[in-house]
Amino acid sequence: MAGTAEVLGEIDKTLNAAVARLFDLVKIPSISTDPAFAGECRNAAQWLVDDLGGIGFEARVVDTPGHPMVVAHYKGPAGAPHVLFYGHYDVQPVDPLNLWSHPPFEPSLRDGASGKVMTGRGTSDDKGQLMTFVEAARAWKNTAGGLPISVTILFEGEEESGSPSLKPFLEAYRDELKADIALVCDTNMWDSDTPAISTGLRGLVGEELTIHAASRDLHSGYYGSAAANPIRVLTRVLAGLHDDNGRVTLPGFYDGVSETPAEILQQWGSLGFSEQKFLGDIGLSVPAGEKDRSVLEQTWARPTAEFNGIIGGYTGDGFKTVIPAKASAKVSFRLVGKQDPKAIRKAFREFVTSRLPADCRAEFHEHGGSPAISLDINLPELKKATAALKDEWGRDTALIAMGGSIPIVGDFQNILGMNSLLIGFAHASDNIHSPNEKYDLKSFHKGIRSWARIMQALAGQSYSAG
Amino acid sequence: MAGTAEVLGEIDKTLNAAVARLFDLVKIPSISTDPAFAGECRNAAQWLVDDLGGIGFEARVVDTPGHPMVVAHYKGPAGAPHVLFYGHYDVQPVDPLNLWSHPPFEPSLRDGASGKVMTGRGTSDDKGQLMTFVEAARAWKNTAGGLPISVTILFEGEEESGSPSLKPFLEAYRDELKADIALVCDTNMWDSDTPAISTGLRGLVGEELTIHAASRDLHSGYYGSAAANPIRVLTRVLAGLHDDNGRVTLPGFYDGVSETPAEILQQWGSLGFSEQKFLGDIGLSVPAGEKDRSVLEQTWARPTAEFNGIIGGYTGDGFKTVIPAKASAKVSFRLVGKQDPKAIRKAFREFVTSRLPADCRAEFHEHGGSPAISLDINLPELKKATAALKDEWGRDTALIAMGGSIPIVGDFQNILGMNSLLIGFAHASDNIHSPNEKYDLKSFHKGIRSWARIMQALAGQSYSAG
Numbered sequence: 059m060a061g062t063a064e065v066l067g068e069i070d071k072t073l074n075a076a077v078a079r080l081f082d083l084v085k086i087p088s089i090s091t092d093p094a095f096a097g098e099c100r101n102a103a104q105w106l107v108d109d110l111g112g113i114g115f116e117a118r119v120v121d122t123p124g125h126p127m128v129v130a131h132y133k134g135p136a137g138a139p140h141v142l143f144y145g146h147y148d149v150q151p152v153d154p155l156n157l158w159s160h161p162p163f164e165p166s167l168r169d170g171a172s173g174k175v176m177t178g179r180g181t182s183d184d185k186g187q188l189m190t191f192v193e194a195a196r197a198w199k200n201t202a203g204g205l206p207i208s209v210t211i212l213f214e215g216e217e218e219s220g221s222p223s224l225k226p227f228l229e230a231y232r233d234e235l236k237a238d239i240a241l242v243c244d245t246n247m248w249d250s251d252t253p254a255i256s257t258g259l260r261g262l263v264g265e266e267l268t269i270h271a272a273s274r275d276l277h278s279g280y281y282g283s284a285a286a287n288p289i290r291v292l293t294r295v296l297a298g299l300h301d302d303n304g305r306v307t308l309p310g311f312y313d314g315v316s317e318t319p320a321e322i323l324q325q326w327g328s329l330g331f332s333e334q335k336f337l338g339d340i341g342l343s344v345p346a347g348e349k350d351r352s353v354l355e356q357t358w359a360r361p362t363a364e365f366n367g368i369i370g371g372y373t374g375d376g377f378k379t380v381i382p383a384k385a386s387a388k389v390s391f392r393l394v395g396k397q398d399p400k401a402i403r404k405a406f407r408e409f410v411t412s413r414l415p416a417d418c419r420a421e422f423h424e425h426g427g428s429p430a431i432s433l434d435i436n437l438p439e440l441k442k443a444t445a446a447l448k449d450e451w452g453r454d455t456a457l458i459a460m461g462g463s464i465p466i467v468g469d470f471q472n473i474l475g476m477n478s479l480l481i482g483f484a485h486a487s488d489n490i491h492s493p494n495e496k497y498d499l500k501s502f503h504k505g506i507r508s509w510a511r512i513m514q515a516l517a518g519q520s521y522s523a524g
Numbered sequence: 525m526a527g528t529a530e531v532l533g534e535i536d537k538t539l540n541a542a543v544a545r546l547f548d549l550v551k552i553p554s555i556s557t558d559p560a561f562a563g564e565c566r567n568a569a570q571w572l573v574d575d576l577g578g579i580g581f582e583a584r585v586v587d588t589p590g591h592p593m594v595v596a597h598y599k600g601p602a603g604a605p606h607v608l609f610y611g612h613y614d615v616q617p618v619d620p621l622n623l624w625s626h627p628p629f630e631p632s633l634r635d636g637a638s639g640k641v642m643t644g645r646g647t648s649d650d651k652g653q654l655m656t657f658v659e660a661a662r663a664w665k666n667t668a669g670g671l672p673i674s675v676t677i678l679f680e681g682e683e684e685s686g687s688p689s690l691k692p693f694l695e696a697y698r699d700e701l702k703a704d705i706a707l708v709c710d711t712n713m714w715d716s717d718t719p720a721i722s723t724g725l726r727g728l729v730g731e732e733l734t735i736h737a738a739s740r741d742l743h744s745g746y747y748g749s750a751a752a753n754p755i756r757v758l759t760r761v762l763a764g765l766h767d768d769n770g771r772v773t774l775p776g777f778y779d780g781v782s783e784t785p786a787e788i789l790q791q792w793g794s795l796g797f798s799e800q801k802f803l804g805d806i807g808l809s810v811p812a813g814e815k816d817r818s819v820l821e822q823t824w825a826r827p828t829a830e831f832n833g834i835i836g837g838y839t840g841d842g843f844k845t846v847i848p849a850k851a852s853a854k855v856s857f858r859l860v861g862k863q864d865p866k867a868i869r870k871a872f873r874e875f876v877t878s879r880l881p882a883d884c885r886a887e888f889h890e891h892g893g894s895p896a897i898s899l900d901i902n903l904p905e906l907k908k909a910t911a912a913l914k915d916e917w918g919r920d921t922a923l924i925a926m927g928g929s930i931p932i933v934g935d936f937q938n939i940l941g942m943n944s945l946l947i948g949f950a951h952a953s954d955n956i957h958s959p960n961e962k963y964d965l966k967s968f969h970k971g972i973r974s975w976a977r978i979m980q981a982l983a984g985q986s987y988s989a990g
Contacts, residue, residue: 260745264843273807278830279726279928282858283770283813283822284799285806289831289853290766297763300756304749333750340751341739343883347749356749364744365755366846371833372854377730377891379856379928380832387755388838390845392748417809425843462745462845 061202065510068197073503076193077167077176079109080502083147083185084165084178090125090148091219099125099215102147106130106192106213113196114204115211120231122223125215129234132195134208139439139516142210142237142476144466145188145244146217149180150491157493167499172250172487174499183490186497187243187482188213190505197510206517210237217244221465228473239439240470241512245482248329248456250498253447253508255440256480257433258358258459259467261393263402264425267292267410268386271418278379286415288385289370295413296387299363304348306363306391308405314396318359322435322457326354329456358459362392388425392461399427428468432459433477439516443479446511450504483508527668531976534663539969542659543633543642545575546968549613549651550631550644556591556614557685565591565681568613572596572658572679579662580670581677586697588689591681595700598661598675605905605982606674608703608942610932611654611710612683615646616957623959633965638716638953640965649956652963653709653948654679656971663976672983676703683710687931694939705905706936707978711948714795714922716966719913719974721906722946723899724824724925725933727859729868730891733758733876734852737884744845752881754851755836761879762853765829770814772829772857774871780862784825788901788923792820795922824925828858854891858927865893894934898925899943905982909945912977916970949974 069076088102089095103119103126110117110130117130125148134140152162160166165178176186198205212235216223228235248254269288276285301307333353337343347356356362370385372378391402403424410420433440435457444455460480467478483505489495535542554568555561569585569592576583576596583596591614600606618628626632631644642652657677664671678701682689694701714720735754742751767773799819803809813822822828836851838844857868869890876886899906901923910921926946933944949971955961 262745262845264845266843271808276806277928278832278856279728279858279926281806281823282830282856282927283826283828284803284811284819285808286810286812287830289834290762290812293759293762293831293834294766296756296759300760337750337883340742340747341883342737342751344752344881345750346752346756346881353750357747360749362749364748364753364845364847365759365837366744366844367837367839367848368755368759368851369835369839371831373833373835377732377854377856378832379728379730379830381830382833385834388843390744390748390843392745415810415812417803417807460745461748462743 062511062514064201065197066507068201069193069503069506069510072197076189076506077499077502080176080181080186080189081165081178083189084180085163087163088148088180088215089151090216091151096125099148103128103213103215106147109192110211113192113199117211122227124223127215127227128211128213129231130211132205132209134205138207139518140208140210140237141516142212142235142240142470142474143191144212144214144240144242145191146184146214147188148215148218149183149185150218152179152493154493159494162495170496170498172485172498172500175496176499176502177494177496179495182484182488182495182497184217184244186502187484187505190483190502191241191243191509193506194509194513197506198513206513210235224466225469225473228469232474236474237476240474240476240478242464242466242478242480243482244464245480246484246486247482247501248458250485250500251451252453252456253451253481253483254456254458255443256460257435257440257457258394259431259464260361260461261397261399261428261430262463263391263393263399263406263427265389265403265406266386266423266425267389268384268421269295269414269418270384270421272381272383275383276381278381281381285381286418287381288418289382291415291418292368292370292385292387295410296365296389298413299409304346306361308402308409310401310405311361313401314398315361316395318355323355325457326358329458357461359394361394361397364390364392366390394430395432397430399429403427428463428465431467431471437477439477439479442515442518443481443512446515447481447508450508450511481508481512528977528980530667531663532973534667535659535969535972535976538663542655542972543965543968546642546647546652546655547631547644549655550646551629553629554614554646554681555617556682557617562591565614569594569679569681572613575658576677579658579665583677588693590689593681593693594677594679595697596677598671600671600674600983604673605984606676606703607982608676608678608701608706608936608940609657610678610680610706610708611657612650612680613654614681614684615649615651616684618645618959620959625960628961636962636964638951638964638966641962642965642968643960643962645961648950648954648961648963650683650710652968653950653971656949656968657707657709657975659972660975660979663972664979672979676701690932691935691939694935698940702940703942706940706942706944708930708932708944708946709948710930711946712950712952713948713967714924716951716964717917718919718922719917719947720922720924721909722926723901723906723923724860725897725930726827726927727863727865727894727896728929729857729859729865729893731855731869731872732852732889732891733855734850734887735761735880735884736850736887738847738849741849742847744847747847751847752884753847754884755848757881757884758834758836758851758853761876762831762855764879765875770812772827774868774875776867776871777827779867780864781827782861784821789821791923792824795924823927825860827860827863830856830858832856860896863896865895869893894929894931897933897937903943905943905945908981908984909947909978912981913947913974916974916977947974947978
């Protein structure tokens with residue numbers, strides 16, 4: 059059986075054919091939010107089933123109430139570890155079309171600012187990324203006659219439209235999808251030379267709050283001062299959620315929040331992250347979170363309360379002297395460590411209710427709740443993957459955290475009981491939800507090589523750099 | 525020359541004809557906001573010119589860039605006082621039509637909860653009210669051969685659509701319109717048996733405030749905590765505008781605000797006003813203004829800050845974890861006493877600006893500013909009018925204040941240098957901007973009689989109850 063060196067050589071030799079296959083997939087306009095493209099979503103799923111079948115996977119399209127799933131299995135050597143690889147074949151809409159330099163569904167290889175780039179909707183998110191893994195599997199199969207590990211593949215077709223079918227699907231196919239660990243390829247590198255793995259994801263509690271006051275809208279001349287104004291009540295409640303140091307004031311909010319370990323802070327300190335550039339790129343200059351915490355700590359390791367929307371009264375042109383009957387806000391809490399979403403939601407509702415005038419009432423709507431996720435940085439699979447990535451890229455992998463939430467990771471943990479390794483080769487400059495999406499040829503090529511190495515590393519065979 | 529008794533008798537005898545005339549005017553659908561009804565507005569103006577001409581007024585339609593004005597003059601006895609009577613012939617739209625029990629432009633006399641009522645759009649606001657004065661003039665003319673005072677009439681056709689032509693018109697026709705005092709008939713009685721004159725009107729400063737933070741909308745997972753959130757900045761600024769006792773915290777805000785004189789408070793205390801009913805009618809129970817002030821004082825005699833609208837971020841269904849680039853609010857200040865609108869606006873802008881993070885900025889738009897107006901309660905015309913009203917209604921006139929602003933009163937004061945007496949016979953139950961507008965026959969009949977007596981009283985001739 060051939061080793062990693064032969065597999066990598068095969069990848070280098072056949073890169074053009076791999077690009078051509080990706081382009082075939084990109085040409086299928088599998089826009090999941092638009093019902094007019096439902097047939098194209100099915101075509102993309104079928105294309106993947108056919109391609110995986112050619113590599114030796116047992117692959118099939120599985121129907122859901124929405125767009126179908128692709129499920130595929132490859133049985134590796136006896137006793138080999140078993141991974142679940144997740145990606146999604148659906149893509150974002152392409153409007154406004156006139157802002158595209160090249161047609162979104164006619165992919166091409168061009169010279170870009172970062173070297174050769176592949177243009178087209180889905181080249182990065184997520185068709186290009188998921189094909190890095192498929193191509194690595196193909197190279198193993200063609201060179202060594204088979205993969206060194208067992209692989210289950212799950213490709214979703216609704217990631218860009220809220221994944222409505224995913225949770226029920228994971229529950230229904232729990233036994234078939236269970237593996238030792240999940241690999242999720244939908245994230246970015248730290249920079250174009252430094253691979254990254256996210257070891258922390260903040261949790262989220264979403265709440266919609268409506269303050270009700272008078273039974274109808276009132277004229278502010280006639281009733282002003284005497285009648286409770288729900289905008290005034292709402293702004294007072296919301297303004298009380300942070301203290302002068304940017305800390306959240308909810309009683310018990312910091313229960314379960316630990317200080318970030320020194321070794322992690324040190325690792326983040328070595329990333330060369332510029333707060334000035336991060337904020338400067340969006341026209342800001344002053345970190346707005348807790349005082350005396352770095353921006354990386356604020357966004358990766360600290361919980362927060364944000365106001366995502368607010369509305370009440372007259373908001374059109376001109377002016378209307380109205381006191382509205384109600385006002386509402388959407389509030390989200392990002393969670394870290396062991397913060398309990400249920401406890402946070404309860405504390406928020408009590409906080410609001412205790413601050414209401416006697417003749418106002420609050421109405422709450424729940425918009426999701428999930429705890430933070432953090433990966434043990436001593437997890438063996440993580441160690442193996444970072445070693446493989448170092449061999450490919452010549453640099454230590456940045457072990458980062460993410461301020462956002464990736465629901466699939468929580469679902470894999472909660473429903474399938476599996477950790478996830480988040481490894482991706484995209485860049486912030488890929489325009490993944492905008493016109494002119496692209497994927498660097500370097501990301502694609504070295505991404506394939508990276509997965510080939512990771513497969514070998516996870517197999518636990520004596521690992522030799524190719 | 526006949527006296528008041530004969531005039532009042534004539535009014536009683538000819539009431540049916542007066543109702544018929546009002547109905548003719550109500551039948552003209554002079555909706556000023558809808559350009560489709562521009563011709564009807566002109567028809568209403570012409571109808572009034574013709575009617576006033578029949579009484580002996582020199583009356584004419586005067587064009588403006590919008591709907592025309594009606595201007596009419598009656599020269600009374602040499603040396604008689606001269607009043608400017610103001611009303612408006614335009615009406616509110618009638619949607620939703622299906623909520624009307626009777627067609628809005630087919631007026632009729634019916635039995636209502638409060639006795640006989642006249643139904644139809646404009647029966648109260650303001651065609652019915654302005655015709656009380658015209659009918660009083662007609663009765664004087666027909667009985668005594670002429671009016672006891674000189675009268676200039678100004679009927680506007682844009683009151684329900686913001687009066688865009690009014691100020692330039694007052695300026696252009698300043699000399700022609702100037703009189704000793706203005707009479708404005710567009711207000712309510714205190715209750716169905718108690719006449720009212722408003723001696724105080726709060727002023728108004730309108731401000732629209734937009735807080736700008738990042739250069740674009742941000743994902744709250746990626747940027748949350750670190751990036752300034754303009755909704756958070758806005759709520760914090762707005763929440764700081766009131767202290768725990770409901771007082772406005774702007775530096776200098778209470779400059780020029782005097783305590784309400786004891787005699788006024790005593791007069792208000794005698795009105796039988798129920799705070800419980802006032803708030804209970806709108807589903808509230810707790811006065812929201814300055815602590816230790818009555819509701820009447822809060823709404824009639826104290827300045828206030830109200831939030832009339834607020835918007836920012838995602839406000840649709842569901843949830844979006846966005847940090848918006850901006851958030852805005854519409855804020856109004858009601859002024860009393862000698863508060864200076866310019867100083868209040870300046871103090872508000874400084875208050876906001878001083879509370880901004882260094883990387884946020886505030887944008888302000890001005891939406892009107894006018895000082896409070898208060899009538900000297902010892903004004904001779906006021907004394908005469910209240911005496912005349914007492915003779916008609918058998919009760920003392922309620923000398924009230926109004927929490928709202930009536931721009932025409934400020935315009936008469938600023939442009940024409942005239943005080944205004946606000947005397948009207950409408951009721952809160954008249955549904956003046958809603959379906960099923962009505963005017964009580966009692967309001968119409970005794971309103972005509974009231975004006976007949978007031979004309980006599982103002983003439984200063986020895987006044988004898990009719």
